[in-house]
Amino acid sequence: MTALSIKHLWKEYGDQIVLENISLEIAPRSFVALVGASGCGKTTLLRMLLGQEQPTRGQILIDGEPLPPEPGPDRGVVYQRYSVFPHLTVLGNVMLGPEMAGSRFWGRLTGTRKRDLQDRARAMIADVGLAGAEGKYPAQLSGGMQQRLALAQALMMQPRVLLLDEPFGALDPGIRADIHALMQRLWHTLPMTVVMVTHDLREAFTLGTRIIALERTRTRPEEIARYGAQIGKDIAIWPPRVAGGGTIYDNPALRDDPALEDLIAGRPDSIERH
Amino acid sequence: MRLINQQLSPPALLALKLAPFVLLVIAYLAGSAARLADNPADKLLPALSSMATAIDLMAFTPDRRTGDYLLWTDTWASLKRLGAGLGISTAMALVVGVAIGIFPVIRALLGPFVGFVAMVPPLALLPVLFIMLGLGEISKIALIVIGVAPLMIRDMAQRVLDLPREQIVKAETLSANSWLVVWRVVLPQVLPRLIISLRLQLGAAFLFLIAAEAISSDSGLGYRIFLVRRYLSMDIIFPYVAWITFLAAMADYGLDRLRRWLFPWSDMEGGR
Numbered sequence: 396m397t398a399l400s401i402k403h404l405w406k407e408y409g410d411q412i413v414l415e416n417i418s419l420e421i422a423p424r425s426f427v428a429l430v431g432a433s434g435c436g437k438t439t440l441l442r443m444l445l446g447q448e449q450p451t452r453g454q455i456l457i458d459g460e461p462l463p464p465e466p467g468p469d470r471g472v473v474y475q476r477y478s479v480f481p482h483l484t485v486l487g488n489v490m491l492g493p494e495m496a497g498s499r500f501w502g503r504l505t506g507t508r509k510r511d512l513q514d515r516a517r518a519m520i521a522d523v524g525l526a527g528a529e530g531k532y533p534a535q536l537s538g539g540m541q542q543r544l545a546l547a548q549a550l551m552m553q554p555r556v557l558l559l560d561e562p563f564g565a566l567d568p569g570i571r572a573d574i575h576a577l578m579q580r581l582w583h584t585l586p587m588t589v590v591m592v593t594h595d596l597r598e599a600f601t602l603g604t605r606i607i608a609l610e611r612t613r614t615r616p617e618e619i620a621r622y623g624a625q626i627g628k629d630i631a632i633w634p635p636r637v638a639g640g641g642t643i644y645d646n647p648a649l650r651d652d653p654a655l656e657d658l659i660a661g662r663p664d665s666i667e668r669h
Numbered sequence: 670m671r672l673i674n675q676q677l678s679p680p681a682l683l684a685l686k687l688a689p690f691v692l693l694v695i696a697y698l699a700g701s702a703a704r705l706a707d708n709p710a711d712k713l714l715p716a717l718s719s720m721a722t723a724i725d726l727m728a729f730t731p732d733r734r735t736g737d738y739l740l741w742t743d744t745w746a747s748l749k750r751l752g753a754g755l756g757i758s759t760a761m762a763l764v765v766g767v768a769i770g771i772f773p774v775i776r777a778l779l780g781p782f783v784g785f786v787a788m789v790p791p792l793a794l795l796p797v798l799f800i801m802l803g804l805g806e807i808s809k810i811a812l813i814v815i816g817v818a819p820l821m822i823r824d825m826a827q828r829v830l831d832l833p834r835e836q837i838v839k840a841e842t843l844s845a846n847s848w849l850v851v852w853r854v855v856l857p858q859v860l861p862r863l864i865i866s867l868r869l870q871l872g873a874a875f876l877f878l879i880a881a882e883a884i885s886s887d888s889g890l891g892y893r894i895f896l897v898r899r900y901l902s903m904d905i906i907f908p909y910v911a912w913i914t915f916l917a918a919m920a921d922y923g924l925d926r927l928r929r930w931l932f933p934w935s936d937m938e939g940g941r
């Protein structure tokens with residue numbers, strides 16, 4: 396169970412302030428969708444969660460510990476492009492993470508360990524709907540299949556946090572709906588917290604438990620550089636989605652969750668509790 | 670239909686590909702016949718028959734003095750130098766180029782330096798090499814390395830820098846340390862480019878080889894050409910030039926086949 400805590404985070408590039416005093420508590424097992432206009436710093440925020448960039452001020456805590464200053468296996472990532480390795484087959488891509496974790500010099504496993512990993516990788520490949528494509532190279536896959544592969548590759552490391560940077564933005568609507576269903580199933584079944592950057596509000600509301608909108612409050616030309624984006628909207632999805640459970644409408648057991656009391660408070664459309 | 674959209678039938682395609690070669694041969698034969706008609710002793714454009722005699726003399730008749738078949742000993746001597754020079758350059762490009770591309774410390778230390786060294790005109794250094802390294806094999810190999818390696822190193826470094834940062838970060842999230850990023854992600858992806866880079870440098874390598882052999886050697890393809898030049902032996906020079914060209918073209922073709930065979934993914938579109 397992994398909570399992320401962002402405290403008074405600033406990001407500046409020279410004189411340009413990108414993010415201004417962002418504070419955010421992300422509960423374990425949430426699916427947070429970061430939305431906002433282009434250039435509002437949502438990808439920058441994601442990169443800081445990843446460790447690819449460092450905050451100028453403020454800090455990020457993961458389960459109360461400061462975030463390491465570089466990317467690591469506890470935080471998986473799927474980008475819109477370049478997420479998979481073109482020189483490895485589907486099977487090779489999915490096996491790469493555990494191979495490197497298990498063999499710190501050659502990056503390859505042998506014997507039983509290799510066979511066990513192959514079985515695990517094949518199961519993961521089948522799970523994301525790529526069975527039969529094990530021997531293909533990424534260039535031979537469609538965009539949707541490449542993103543499925545990228546998810547499988549990241550999930551092999553069993554990351555506590557999965558970071559998605561507009562992962563489905565380049566896909567056709569039909570393909571996107573399929574991969575949304577996959578993404579929901581994975582989030583429900585695997586113990587991970589998800590943060591997704593997207594510019595598609597519909598996608599944000601389809602998948603997220605919470606929508607964070609970043610926006611610049613000052614937009615006059617002379618102010619733009621000196622004021623960064625802040626959290627404009629923080630919307631909890633109603634009815635609340637619970638990882639592994641659906642919503643309180645389709646899973647009555649969830650209505651006994653003590654946390655629900657806080658969520659329901661003040662809602663005009665509160666459900667009757669039995 | 671616009672010229673840019675023309676579709677060619679396979680026979681037309683083949684005919685067009687062969688046309689320049691055929692024209693070259695015809696032009697030569699016509700020129701040769703015209704000159705020989707004026708002066709049967711002309712040496713500038715020898716007839717095919719005298720070239721055949723020369724080839725027979727060089728390739729299939731033992732030399733009267735040494736008993737060697739000169740074309741083959743020359744070829745072997747040149748290919749050894751070329752192979753050593755290109756082998757050393759390729760190894761340097763792989764190690765130094767990748768290190769410059771991926772490690773900020775090495776990039777700061779060697780990047781500008783290699784860029785500077787690449788601008789030194791290698792042939793201007795040839796006298797220095799002969800003086801310092803002697804007239805033997807080492808100075809010839811060194812000339813090829815100095816001429817070829819800096820360019821290949823820069824090409825490799827740029828290739829590594831061109832890899833999307835996302836891939837490196839992704840590898841880090843898959844538990845890679847610095848070495849594993851190099852070993853499992855960067856190296857395999859730049860090896861195809863290394864072969865392409867080697868192909869592009871073949872011409873330059875031959876240039877430096879022949880220049881070095883022309884000045885100081887006792888065997889080699891370049892040595893032979895510059896030796897028989899004194900006797901205006903075009904009947905030997907032309908076959909030698911054709912043979913060098915053939916060797917270079919075969920090396921070029923062979924390296925490309927090797928790349929496709931080793932790295933089948935490197936020609937696929939949209940891979941990155």
